[in-house]
Amino acid sequence: MIKEKLLNKGKDIYTVISDLVQGTDIINLAKISPDIPCSDKLTELAIKYIKEKSVEYSHPNGLLALREGIAKNIKQRYGLNKSAINEITITAGATQAMYTAISTFVNEGDEVVLFEPAFNSYIPAIESNGGRPVFVQRKQPDYHIDWEAVLKLINTRTKLIIVNTPHNPTGAIFNEEDIVQLKKITSGTKINVISDEVFEHMVFDGQKHISVLSDEKLAERCIVISSFGITFNVPGWKIGYYVSSEELMSKIRKKQHFQINTINTPFQYALADYLKEGVDYNITNKQFEKKKQFVNDILKDSRFKIIPTKGTFYQLLDYSEISDEKDTEFARRIMDEYGVALFPLSVFYHDSIDNKILGFSFARNNKILTKAANQLLKV
Numbered sequence: 001m002i003k004e005k006l007l008n009k010g011k012d013i014y015t016v017i018s019d020l021v022q023g024t025d026i027i028n029l030a031k032i033s034p035d036i037p038c039s040d041k042l043t044e045l046a047i048k049y050i051k052e053k054s055v056e057y058s059h060p061n062g063l064l065a066l067r068e069g070i071a072k073n074i075k076q077r078y079g080l081n082k083s084a085i086n087e088i089t090i091t092a093g094a095t096q097a098m099y100t101a102i103s104t105f106v107n108e109g110d111e112v113v114l115f116e117p118a119f120n121s122y123i124p125a126i127e128s129n130g131g132r133p134v135f136v137q138r139k140q141p142d143y144h145i146d147w148e149a150v151l152k153l154i155n156t157r158t159k160l161i162i163v164n165t166p167h168n169p170t171g172a173i174f175n176e177e178d179i180v181q182l183k184k185i186t187s188g189t190k191i192n193v194i195s196d197e198v199f200e201h202m203v204f205d206g207q208k209h210i211s212v213l214s215d216e217k218l219a220e221r222c223i224v225i226s227s228f229g230i231t232f233n234v235p236g237w238k239i240g241y242y243v244s245s246e247e248l249m250s251k252i253r254k255k256q257h258f259q260i261n262t263i264n265t266p267f268q269y270a271l272a273d274y275l276k277e278g279v280d281y282n283i284t285n286k287q288f289e290k291k292k293q294f295v296n297d298i299l300k301d302s303r304f305k306i307i308p309t310k311g312t313f314y315q316l317l318d319y320s321e322i323s324d325e326k327d328t329e330f331a332r333r334i335m336d337e338y339g340v341a342l343f344p345l346s347v348f349y350h351d352s353i354d355n356k357i358l359g360f361s362f363a364r365n366n367k368i369l370t371k372a373a374n375q376l377l378k379v
């Protein structure tokens with residue numbers, strides 16, 4: 001008998017909303033992809049290498065020059081030596097990296113601890129490999145992690161803990177104490193940690209991104225995932241990477257080679273050159289912080305309560321003082337009556353917890369943000 005995997009899953013929220021708004025004038029603030037242009041220099045490099053390198057397959061672990069650029073960045077930021085040869089691999093985006101890492105480590109009956117609200121790709125990847133997601137709810141009002149609650153859920157079946165900082169969609173970020181607690185909980189166990197850090201360069205209000213790589217000992221059991229798509233506003237390129245110990249990476253690579261074999265060559269050359277010239281990540285950071293400020297300056301006069309976001313390009317809005325409709329129904333009404341698509345937060349909880357919160361991406365041009373925010377003022 002053929003085992004049916006994931007057939008009970010519906011479409012994810014981003015697809016549902018894009019299907020609903022297609023062919024209408026509705027402003028889709030729920031979509032992931034930014035409409036902020038990427039750097040001209042990076043585009044020029046991509047064009048150059050599409051002409052020069054399209055006929056080449058790249059090395060299965062990714063172009064070495066690009067891996068070296070990543071290793072250099074890690075050394076500069078965390079003082080950590082990571083081998084470009086053995087400990088860094090290029091992927092077809094963070095989603096593939098996440099799926100491959102999960103499928104490398106999770107077998108039938110294994111438990112994976114993850115935190116809700118959770119990005120939509122984690123649970124399907126766990127379940128299609130026979131794993132069981134074990135849910136911990138982030139605590140309001142700032143969506144921090146209750147590590148004591150995590151400790152109670154750890155047992156001999158726990159294979160992985162998946163963390164995400166800065167967190168999509170709440171914008172919560174790790175602090176030093178989170179690193180201490182994560183290290184304490186996992187030390188002396190065989191648990192590995194996958195850390196989704198795709199928003200590492202979007203952290204606001206003078207705070208800094210605290211990676212699991214900032215602790216050398218903790219880093220030994222971690223697989224850190226990042227995305228050039230998110231970092232450089234080129235999500236359509238679908239290119240990212242993971243970093244781990246040599247031991248973990250050798251297992252992951254065996255899986256990746258048969259899942260995807262190699263990653264597209266021209267964009268790897270373009271990114272390698274781009275990193276070599278030196279990137280000022282503060283520019284991206286400032287750009288997104290300004291956008292957050294811009295849209296929130298308009299929304300502060302609305303009836304929505306703005307939930308502070310410390311990172312990512314997502315903003316949550318509490319509407320509990322406006323309506324007691326379910327968030328899915330309220331989101332639908334905002335879309336139909338005011339022409340703006342926002343996402344309901346309940347879709348990121350396995351049991352659809354409804355805290356009367358909607359969210360949106362501010363990675364959009366200011367004209368669209370102004371138009372959408374002015375519509376929300378009417379609600």
Ligand SMILES: Cc1ncc(COP(=O)(O)O)c(C=O)c1O
Binds near residue numbers: 092198226235
């Ligand atoms: C938390 C998180 N992880 C992973 C991804 C996927 O990144 P990629 O486009 O590189 O697959 C996203 C995309 O928005 C994300 O928000």
